[in-house]
Amino acid sequence: MIIVLKRGTAEEQVQEISERLSQEGFKIHLSQGVEKIIVGAVGDRSRLESLDLEALPWVEKVVPILAPYKLVSREFQKENTVIKVGEHEIGGNKIHVMAGPCSVESRSQIIETAHAVKAAGATFLRGGAFKPRTSPYAFQGLEEEGLKLLALAREETGLQVVTEVVDIRDVELVAHYADILQIGARNMQNFILLKEVAKTNKPVLLKRGPSATLEEWMMAAEYILDGGNNQVIFCERGIRTFENYTRNTLDLSMVPALHALSHLPVIVDPSHGTGRWNLVPAMAKAAVAAGADGLIIEVHPHPEKAMSDGKQSLTIPNFTTMMDELESLSTALGRPVKGAR
Amino acid sequence: MIIVLKRGTAEEQVQEISERLSQEGFKIHLSQGVEKIIVGAVGDRSRLESLDLEALPWVEKVVPILAPYKLVSREFQKENTVIKVGEHEIGGNKIHVMAGPCSVESRSQIIETAHAVKAAGATFLRGGAFKPRTSPYAFQGLEEEGLKLLALAREETGLQVVTEVVDIRDVELVAHYADILQIGARNMQNFILLKEVAKTNKPVLLKRGPSATLEEWMMAAEYILDGGNNQVIFCERGIRTFENYTRNTLDLSMVPALHALSHLPVIVDPSHGTGRWNLVPAMAKAAVAAGADGLIIEVHPHPEKAMSDGKQSLTIPNFTTMMDELESLSTALGRPVKGAR
């Protein structure tokens, strides 16, 4: 940590800071420039959180040198984390596609979709049973009935199931039916919920919050790892910017950035990331080319009748075409989308 | 609602949309231009949520005409909502100042602060007992012990207490001690928590999410009103933008905007809104001049020893000076900060 003191800081104030840092176990290096005094402090960053030196009037700024995250970092664990879900491995060589409707609406809808996406090469079925909706008047999901339909679809097709949990009281219930627990974007910093999913032994798909920085997102994952569950999958789904032609701005640079900074797998959601079905195939291909370990895609047999987010859902023929295009692309990259490994 | 159809949409597709809208109880007006076909649909917006017409390939865009909120709107209730908290009224003529530390840290800290802010003219004591922190390694609050200290400070000073609730399992506990329940910025769209505070009979201070639009914020309030609790106070606390000299960008235009669109009171948090104590007094005055019904300000007897957010906390002398300046300003506006009404 570097502490920059204002010009004209008195000797005794420099002393005071040095002593407080020493007490907290930091090693101190003083560097007196013409315009500024710079204090270098080497020690444990987690102790810094409670020091809040910027509250001192003669401190101009504090510059942290070490990253605030630990367990999620590539420095902590060099090799990639590979997460086993049934017979599948996320973070291994194969690219996994998770597909299905925004909301589970009916037995026929989910079963029809599951068979179709499986046939096209998907390995996971997505679908919401509990829906966090901006409006209290909007459809809020089929709840446990929806979970049962997902489980039924798994039985019929062999697809693994990923679905969102929004309420700590439902974590056990959702974990009973799901293979992967999804934390939605708006809950990325719902630390209470993060601590609860950390207690399960289920993999967690952690969506990026719409205004979360890379560092905040990694810290949210740190909560889950610190809570005892190290099966976290990052999911980039777009951030909120001034551009509103697209629903969000899909930030694909997070894929190589996370692969550099962390050992955890990264997947991409181009459906929420664009909000427009006609942009989804191009962005799915771009995500794979950027190195994503998987994709999560909204597919609906009749998007125009969907109870939520039909605008961004692919029809089954469009999804099937996209999977074929992905396959030739990913083969060139040496990471199959459809094949076993 | 206006539905714009693409050039060359077939007659039968226009027919299909018209029929679906009619079935949902909408009255239809067709308008055939040279370049576009425009369908006007008059009816209940809440039914639209499940129609998702933009999923239809021949629909270019859907433009909602009515606002999605109802109970929070000025159209629904013309006169201002005035919220009674003890002997105080929020949303009436008097401007209320809520002051205190970011976190409750100790008995002496909270009691000393409470006496000082009361003497300076504050009517509410703020202080966090449950702290949602970006890092799992940071101080997370004194929890129930903190709530007890807040209640003790209330007893000693007569200040009313506002404090944050983060976990649905604590709603009852916090409501037992607090006079106003605060929903933090990161929980603004934690709909599960919103539904739980809606069940209490306590006023709710609803902070704006760091990336929430005005409409989303009003919809979050709508959840609480729809749940049976109409004592909601909006709190602008800054939004996340590219500018990082300040911690957030305090969006004071929300004050007159909310007063135009809603009947609920609006207060401002310049401490989180700027993240720098030296900018707080200017922005507090600006908030009052913009028409805010109150302020919430971080004050700490020793900011340089604060366990969180000391950088943005005022010292007691600075707070006292600011209150004097506010008083002369607000007197000119006819809305006292210190007086009874």
Place this chain on the structure above:
Amino acid sequence: MIIVLKRGTAEEQVQEISERLSQEGFKIHLSQGVEKIIVGAVGDRSRLESLDLEALPWVEKVVPILAPYKLVSREFQKENTVIKVGEHEIGGNKIHVMAGPCSVESRSQIIETAHAVKAAGATFLRGGAFKPRTSPYAFQGLEEEGLKLLALAREETGLQVVTEVVDIRDVELVAHYADILQIGARNMQNFILLKEVAKTNKPVLLKRGPSATLEEWMMAAEYILDGGNNQVIFCERGIRTFENYTRNTLDLSMVPALHALSHLPVIVDPSHGTGRWNLVPAMAKAAVAAGADGLIIEVHPHPEKAMSDGKQSLTIPNFTTMMDELESLSTALGRPVKGAR
């Protein structure tokens, strides 16, 4: 255009608006709902710019239906614009890579780089002779000397030259040496400059402004086409968002979006788009997979000695490796990076 009138608008005010619109040649459709009155107006959008109906107090909002751009739109011209530069075609099947240093610094630097990027498969040489710099104290470019060195490099290697013009007084000079004129991001809405480059017969590479919406960007291109030059190449280079791990947020969704809305070619600049050389290869591949017609990449023989933007420059070996990876990817997509067509 749809005009929504407030509840309770008087008959005569409705009349006034209708008459003004009729005078401007619009056909009017009135639609009286319970809560709102809706006026549909069919006619020439360009006349709307001067009406400014939202200034009328009884107008709630005005919703344009037609896009404001015309010449750049896919509706205006169905087939792709293919831009010929020497023997190359931009917007055709082949993907062009433009590579070179941020600034032209010396003869040896630019010649060495030109030979190297040519050998790796690039078809264009980029390099700045006039540099718009945030600081008046930073290196501002070699000016005409730089242009001459670019021309020399073209002579030696056969690469075509793309370079930025920042001053209207230099347009002729730059056009004399360059094969493509680049408009930098900060000048995207420098309409004076746009009008001047429109008068040349050189292709224009139009970078997206850091806070430009898709519509504003297309309108900037419209200025150039309207000025008589229809050889415009869009270049996505990232937008400014709250995320500052990367220098900008590269918005690849613009590639398929522009291809849907416009007939003009689209290329991508992952160097400025990320600001970090180690993210460039992944994002270059992603851009190609998203359908980009080309790439513009910063390459420097000794990035650590670059006079600007070395942080985001690839070394020659890194660039060469990236080109090989791109080639196998783009071959799978049927659009060669290295081949002739």
Place this chain on the structure above:
Amino acid sequence: MIIVLKRGTAEEQVQEISERLSQEGFKIHLSQGVEKIIVGAVGDRSRLESLDLEALPWVEKVVPILAPYKLVSREFQKENTVIKVGEHEIGGNKIHVMAGPCSVESRSQIIETAHAVKAAGATFLRGGAFKPRTSPYAFQGLEEEGLKLLALAREETGLQVVTEVVDIRDVELVAHYADILQIGARNMQNFILLKEVAKTNKPVLLKRGPSATLEEWMMAAEYILDGGNNQVIFCERGIRTFENYTRNTLDLSMVPALHALSHLPVIVDPSHGTGRWNLVPAMAKAAVAAGADGLIIEVHPHPEKAMSDGKQSLTIPNFTTMMDELESLSTALGRPVKGAR
């Protein structure tokens, strides 16, 4: 400047950096931690611009300690710059209000407005003769004819004139007629134009770019001061964010921030800052309470007939009422809006 080196950086690489810095005249302090090596370098920041150390693969990050601006900083000049325009002083005790239409449209329009805003207490007339418009098809201003009308209004009313210059070829012409040259938001980083206005002896009103950080804005002013003109007035006019209820997000925290960091005056434009006339009076008051040295406000005698931006223009009665409210507010602050000083 602090340079953080990656773990495992070899001794010779540390040596290399130290030597390069020494050659550039920096004094070096090495600090070897367990996890990082930290190099402190004390010297002239302007030399750093050309070093670009982050391009070195073993450099993790470079943290500048000194601000990049010099002439505009409060450290360079302690006392406020007061700019004399005719008999007026901007940056002194009195708050100046600049008012008038977005565009000069006709003799009667500008003369009527000038008399009215003067009567209400304004000291400057604003009005655009050269309009940078997003669309090439929109009204682009009356040009020199508009300048003449502004001069005529000055003659008739005694108001001073502020108007925008967009083209370097017009700088002399505009300076001939105007008392203050305005640099519009989209030209804030048009460095060519900044250098030209720096050569005049006219005060420059420098609007903040829609996506400019505080530092970039100060650097733009630095261009003008470095060019020999130290009469710069900052004008906050809102930044582009995700919120689109307002046209921009007016960032009033820049007022106290600039007053802390710079000696130059700061004014606020609540018309462009909100884009909605009904929010203007509240934000004008907020700006004054935040410490602004002036305001620039759009006023039009018939906003519904304005050729640009009528939506955000006040009528004359609304402007007059606002001025009365501002006067009582500013009197309480000891800084008259209407009085002489």
